[in-house]
Amino acid sequence: MITRETPLARTVRIAFLALWLVITLFPLYWIAVTSFKSPGSVFSYPLTYWPKVFSLENYAGLFAKSQFGVYVANSLVVSITAALVATLISLMSAYVLARFEFRSKGALLMGFLVTQMIPSFIALGPLYLMFTSLGLVDNRFGLTLIYIAVCIPFCTVMLRGFFANVPDALEEAAMIDGCSRVGALFRVLVPVMKPGIVAAFIFNFVNCWNELFLSVTLINSDGKKTIPTALNDFISSYNIDWGSMSAAAVLTIVPTMVLFAFASRYIVQGLTAGAVKG
Amino acid sequence: MTKLDNVTKGHPSTATGAPGPAVAVGSAEPRSIRRRRAFTVRRGATMVAFMAPAVLFVAVFIYYPMVSGSQMAFRNWNLNNLTDTAFVGFKNFQTIFADATFYTVLGNTVVWVVASIVPQFVIGFAIALFLRRTFPFRGLYQALIFFPWAISGFLIGILFRWMFNSEFGVINDLLSKAGIIHSPIPWLADPKTAMVAVIIANVWYGVTFFAIIILAALQSVPDEMLEAAALDGAGKARTLFQVIVPYIRITLSLTVLLRVIWIFNFPDIIYGMTGGGPANQTHIVTTWMIATTQRGDYGQASALGLIVVGLLVLFSIFFLTASREKKGDLS
Structure with missing residues (x-):
């Protein structure tokens, strides 16, 4: 009222x-x-x-003075791969956490939520050493692996919320009709949850696209840098070229803004559901 | 807590999520006959198979480094001299506590959190109140004020760094056009104004979060309650403070708790805007920790990491206890 x-x-x-x-x-x-x-x-x-x-001189200058095209390509490959894999893995874990009851469920959820409280950069040093011994330093595949891990917890919690909105009668009917559980998940549930899954993918993608501290620590060579790592080099110089810097900023922001415009409704939904229900 | 209690009453399983049939029948309080019947070995195996990739990734790439990192806090661990990684007890902590910068950093962290969250909360609350009333293009309006979220904190730092530029920055230009200042302010070169500038950027970024959560909470207040208040002759202010706020208090305090932790852990804007400068005067604990890591002093960085985790845990306990006590007073 x-x-x-x-x-x-x-x-x-x-x-x-x-x-x-x-x-x-x-x-x-x-x-x-x-x-x-x-x-x-x-x-x-x-x-x-x-x-x-x-x-458009600032834009032309940006591509002439740096390998900006390469950074964009690196960011795209790493972010798309990590977001896809993380969404798929989270889809499965969210399904288990939404549909099954078992004793360690609370502990697992807690284990995921704690990673949201403690930032990933707290373990930058140990992570660097671990990646050194695995030969994954300065390696885009290594960066993708850690991004997948960072995306999984929140993505799982978010997708779990979306599963809760779909009645389990749906997949039970499919299974009675002879569908396997995996079949029921991918052929019946996934199509129904499509908007939520797309939102989760976009959220993961944007997080990877924007990630700075891990990539700065793990990537050294210029040809392997992602956009944020390259921007970090730009602002570390004494004379910042604000012309090409602003062009780079615009090119970084535009794709994420377009994606967020599509997904914001679902992200808000996921956020408020978690927060309001406490 | 109720969630956890319910879960422990469910089916037994191994804590690690290790191989499957451990998830067997035999619950004291089965949720339904259907559920119970369905708990077969096959079901358990599917469950473990579905859960395993997520658990493995998080355990290997997040928990393992975090745990193995904490022992580095008690070692002499410097990337520049890896020959001597001896166990040194609390020496890293002593070095931190003896460093005057640490206290500046702690003070900055408190200022950063409090001075960011209060305006974020107040402006966010106001926007949420104003958004309750529908108007044309309200959805578009919400989408537009949501936009800052698509941008990384680091990039926001860069945007504001440019706007706060002392010579060609738009903020000095606008302020002098408005006649508020007569000579340009060297915003990011002076520690005091630099702290103000990074906080302004953070407030700009964080208001939307509060607006969204508070709006959702406001919409959860039942209409009958507001009608009853109106019938009893309560004015707008009284309705707000004595009906609405008490009703959504738990959401509000949890949101504040989460936000304090999040802002505490949010180095991105400062990193992009001042890099902790000038002369370490705008560092907060997390930016300082990152700077220490980048210097290669992993021992000290890990010690700082443990201090961060300790502070967060202490704060959460304190906050939850305080808000519980307050609840007791009111009821």
Whole structure:
């Protein structure tokens, strides 16, 4: 029940929401505007809030001065592979945690949740040593492995929530009709849960695409770097070239924003379900 | 806790999730006849097979390094000198406690967490209240204010680093256009203003989370309760503080708890914006730990890691006890 609103309250509400929208979008607007200025006018007075001339020089410079195309390819390969494998593995573990009752279930769930409390970078040193002895340092396959592990816990918890929304009568019917359990999962449940699974994949992908500390620690050679690792090199130099930096930022943000636009509803659903039910 | 209790009443299994038939029949309180009948060896084997990849990945790549790392905290472990990795007891901890930077870092961490979470909570709460009333394009509005989430904290640090640039930064430009400042502020070069700047970036990033969770909680308040309050003549403020807030208090306190832990563990913005500088003055515990790791001093970094885990556990216990006591007072 929502009571009638006075004109003053209405004005306050609209003004507040509008202001917050501007505040939220402004940094994104600003980095985009910077990227389309000509390199010279990025550093010039007075600041212009709209490029005098639209220029793609910063983008061209980015690809000319660094192997940005290679970084993008590395990020794509690592993130897509890790997100796919992690989603598949989590689908199976989430299925077990949603549909079976067993004694160690609480402990397993707890074990997954704890990894969300304790950040992965806490073990950077030991992880580096372990990867050295496995020959996985400076190796994109090694990076993919650790990304899979990092994605699994949250993805499992999220997918478990989606399984809970599907009645188990569905797969039981399939199994009575002669479907195996694996068949029931992949041929009956997966199609029903498709939007949730896609959201989980997107969430994993975006997390891997954005990951910084593990890749900075584990990858050394330029040709194997992912985008965040390369950006870290850009900002570590004394004279940051903000023109190509902003172009790189825009190219990094755009794909994840597009994906999030599709998945945000489900991610919000997963988040609030977990939090509100406590 | 109830969840765990229920589970332990279920079917016995090995704690490690090791080979399967251990998951056998024989529950004191079977959920249903169907479930009980279905508990066959085959079912157990499927279960273990489905669970194994997830458990293996997490155990090998997350738990193993974490556990093996904790013994490094008691060793002299430096990447630059691997010939001497002797056991040194609490020496790494002593070095940390003797370092004046550690206390700056601890103070910064408290400031970072508190000064970030309070505005995030207040603004997030306001947005949630305002979003309860439907309006055209409300869904689009929510999607738009959700956008910062697609961006990594590190990149947000970079975005704000550019905006807070002292010479060509848009923030100084806007402030001087508005007549608030007359000469540009060297935001990130001065430790005090640098701390303010990183917190502003973090508030910008975190408001949406609170808005989403609080909005969901507000929508869970039954209409009858609000109607009853209105009938009893409660004004808007009273309804909010004496009806709505008590009703959603548990969600609110759990959200705050999770958020404190998360912000405490969130080095990305600071790392991208100041790298902990100038002169280590904007480091929080986690950025400092990463800097220590990158220096190759794994022994000390692991000791710091243990301190982080210890602080988080202490905080959680304290917070949960405090919110439980408060609940007792009210009821």
